Amino acid sequence: MRIAIVGAGAAAVGLLDALAALAVGAAEAGEVTVFEPSAHLWRGRPYGPDLDSVLVNVPPAIMSIRHSDAGHYASWLGGERAAAHMDDLLGEPIVPRALFGAYLADTAEAALAVLRRRGWRTRVVAARVVATARSGDGPGLVVRTEDGRGHQADQVALCVGGGTPQDHYGLSGAPGFFGDPYPLADTLGQVPAGADVAVLGSGLTAVDVVVSLAARGHAGRIALVSRSGLLPGVWQRPVSHQRRHVTAERVEALGRAHGVVTLDDLAGLVRAELEAAGEDFACFAAELLAARSEPPVERLRRQLAAVGDPAIGRQVLREGVHAVGPYAWRLLPEPDRDRLRRHFRLATSVASPMVPVNAAVLLRLFDSGQLSVVAGVRKIEAAANGFRVHRDDGDRNANVVTANVVINAVNPPPHSVPLAAEPLVTSLLTAGLATLHPAGGLVSADPRVHVVGDLAGGGPFITSGIPSIAARAARAARAADAARAADALPSAPTNVAG
Incomplete structure (x- = not known):
């Protein structure tokens, strides 16, 4: 089994780590080739070398690239480094992004070492992939790099990262x-x-x-x-709270019962969660919606003063967006999805606070x-x-x-195609190996092609975070491993969009 991984950012690291875990119990070895032209392997655009003031915006507990081990990153960070980067108000270490990039690099190198010990052939090709097509003389695929060389593969995983910032005002080339x-x-x-x-x-x-x-x-x-x-909103100090209503299980149960899940259904779950904790849902909703009219500095001042507030509302909503959102999104009717998209800035301010x-x-x-x-x-x-x-x-x-x-500093829309990956995406569409999702992103149309990370179509309208990237990478690794173990293709395409 020859696996080609296009890109060497966080999604590729999660995929390699998951493949290494599966290889430990596998009887046969395979081959993995990573294609990445950047000199900063494993870091991607967000986590390359930069100023120490450029920080990871979340605590270590939700930044593990190993889907099966939420404490993996915190363990790597260790007590001494954590103490050196403590956000005293939050009570959690908040590290420079370049340091998190070092974690990704260490994890990738450790995964490659495990694969090699299990007999896998591994290599990194320092070239950009510009096309992928079906092989003319066999059941596999051909990955073509910008130098014109073709590389044979049985499975291809696109880990090309997020989109390219857009020039909304046509200022490109202007001095300054x-x-x-x-x-x-x-x-x-x-x-x-x-x-x-x-x-x-x-x-x-x-x-x-x-x-x-x-x-x-x-x-x-x-x-x-x-x-x-x-x-953006401001992080609260994490509160010990186990969600009982805002869960994937409750959302899926509503879907089985009614066929769809509406925004009113989801609001009902949040209401039940807050009322069970003795909190007023109406007050929480009013405070949330007031963000659209409240002066931004007043909101900032109020939320910064309330970092230690034990109320669970904002934490429940933030956790729910990331942990439950992918399940709920698939069940929402399109009019409700449109309502959420219209409130994109408010949603991201809650889901991704500073x-x-x-x-x-x-x-x-x-x-x-x-x-x-x-x-x-x-x-x-x-x-x-x-x-x-x-x-x-x-x-x-x-x-x-x-x-x-x-x-x-305007981020590209979720699920948008990076400029450097446009030729590759075009080739996949032309070959019928993938299709564009109506709401953005790429959907696999062939079981040998896996889309990992924010490019995957069909997911929520919020840009992917590390937990969802890790989950998608683990899913793609299982699909590729199943094909390798069976020496046959899976029965359905794998588009790991959520």
Whole structure:
């Protein structure tokens, strides 16, 4: 069995780790080839070398790349490193992303070593894959790299990562515009210390930019400019609570009983969870929906002050989005899916909050007047010595904010195709090995092709986190291992979308 893994980021690491675990009990060995042109193997775009101010935004308990062991990352981190990166307000270690990248690299190398000890042939090809097609002289596939070489494979796993940031305002090529902020060490090194900076977006990537500017002692004004102006929520200190109602089992039971699961059904599960804990669902819902009208700095200040609040509502909702969301999404009727998509920014602010240590930096900058939020942005244009940011107030009167530098921190849509992977995806579609999902992403149309990570179509509208990537990788490993063990193809395509 020859397995080709396209890409060497977190999804590939999870797949290798799962394959290594399966190989321990296997009677026969196989071959695995990883294709990755980047020099920073196993880290992907998010976890490469960068400034120490660019942090992982979640505690170690939900960052394990080993699906079968939630404590794998925490064990690797150890007590000394954890203590050195403690977020005192959260009570959890929050490490630089580059350190998490080291964890991914160690995990991948350990998995490859296990595979080699079990007799597997392993190699890494430092080239970009541009096409995959059916083999003309056998049942396998041909993976073609940009140097024109063809590589035979029996199973192909796409682990190409997330999409490429989009240039929504057509600023590419303008002096002072940075279309992709990462690595911030490179981008911010080109920003003059006194420049006025407009950061496009107000999500976690924008928070990374602002916090890193502050860490470098930036003296100019900073504006977070976006359509919504909504900041991420702030993490609460984790509360010991075992969900009894907001669970995959309860969602699946509702699906069996009614054929579908509505948003009202899901709200009912959250209501039951909160009421069982003695909390008021109506108050929680009102507080949640108020985020769309509450001034962002006031919301930030209030949530930062409530980091130690023992109320379970936000934790239940955040956990539910990631742990239960993939099951619920498949059962939701399309009108309810559309309702959720319309509230994408609010949903992501709850599902992906910022860590308190970063929230405290933002609040300090807001209070000093150096940082501001500019909402309602409709146009940004290059001008003499910089840029003009146009926004509309309630009377549709134009307001203009000027900046010397614009940094694009708007993340690509979930399930979008990375620019570098477009030729490969086109080849898969042309060969009939995959199809595009109507809501974005790629769906396998052949049992030999596996789509792992955020590119997989059919999943929820929230960008994949490490737990879901690890789960999808483990599922793809089991499918590939079953084909290898049986020396035959699975009966149905595997699209590990959730």
